[in-house]
Amino acid sequence: EAQVTQNPRYLITVTGKKLTVTCSQNMNHEYMSWYRQDPGLGLRQIYYSMNVEVTDKGDVPEGYKVSRKEKRNFPLILESPSPNQTSLYFCASSFADLSYEQYFGPGTRLTVT
Amino acid sequence: EDKVVQSPLSLVVHEGDTVTLNCSYEVTNFRSLLWYKQEKKAPTFLFMLTSSGIEKKSGRLSSILDKKELSSILNITATQTGDSAIYLCAVLGAQKLVFGQGTRLTINP
Numbered sequence: 001e002a003q004v005t006q007n008p009r010y011l012i013t014v015t016g017k018k019l020t021v022t023c024s025q026n027m028n029h030e031y032m033s034w035y036r037q038d039p040g041l042g043l044r045q046i047y048y049s050m051n052v053e054v055t056d057k058g059d060v061p062e063g064y065k066v067s068r069k070e071k072r073n074f075p076l077i078l079e080s081p082s083p084n085q086t087s088l089y090f091c092a093s094s095f096a097d098l099s100y101e102q103y104f105g106p107g108t109r110l111t112v113t
Numbered sequence: 114e115d116k117v118v119q120s121p122l123s124l125v126v127h128e129g130d131t132v133t134l135n136c137s138y139e140v141t142n143f144r145s146l147l148w149y150k151q152e153k154k155a156p157t158f159l160f161m162l163t164s165s166g167i168e169k170k171s172g173r174l175s176s177i178l179d180k181k182e183l184s185s186i187l188n189i190t191a192t193q194t195g196d197s198a199i200y201l202c203a204v205l206g207a208q209k210l211v212f213g214q215g216t217r218l219t220i221n222p
Contacts, residue, residue: 042117042201042212043156058209090155098210099144104155 002027004105006091012111013081021076021108023091031094032074033058033102034066036087043090049074050097081112115140117204119213127221130192134216136202137184146178146185149201151215156201159187192220 033048045058049068091105149156162178
């Protein structure tokens with residue numbers, strides 16, 4: 001089944017403790033992206049990747065890192081999480097770029113205390 | 114600054130009613146407008162509208178793009194409880210996709 005998977009689905013952590021949220025797609029998509037969703041603000045793009053080893057900042061990249069060593073994986077790294085990074089995070093992928101339909105993962109609910 | 118605004122933010126109707134959701138935008142170098150449905154978690158794609166495809170229909174759902182007014186509407190006819198969801202509008206500009214806040218639609222039996 002074609003899908004985007006994320007892990008973990010839920011995470012509660014403390015300020016400053018490094019964490020990684022994994023994202024994997026099995027559709028051989030070139031483009032992958034991370035979003036965060038906050039009430040009243042909609043979805044905002046954190047980082048995106050057009051291809052392996054090519055990543056770029058989205059609208060809200062501060063406090064996040066990403067890497068794209070393999071086509072299928074695009075992990076999101078929070079080196080030193082803070083409470084303002086408490087949010088619902090989505091990974092998404094598309095065939096080539098944003099002009100194609102994006103497929104979203106199931107989301108990761110992160111709480112930083 | 115690029116902006117997408119949806120209205121209303123929340124809407125409650127009875128099953129069988131017809132609803133119209135609105136999306137207006139100010140986005141540089143418009144390329145396309147997308148509608149997504151978000152039920153429990155992940156958004157799922159509904160429609161993509163472009164300059165060459167300003168009207169789309171799928172069953173009870175339809176959408177129109179008005180490039181002159183910089184807006185779009187999403188119509189749902191004969192609503193069902195399964196249509197309850199958050200509906201997201203997003204506009205693709207030169208380099209990025211800008212999302213609106215979403216409209217929370219609740220269909221009561």
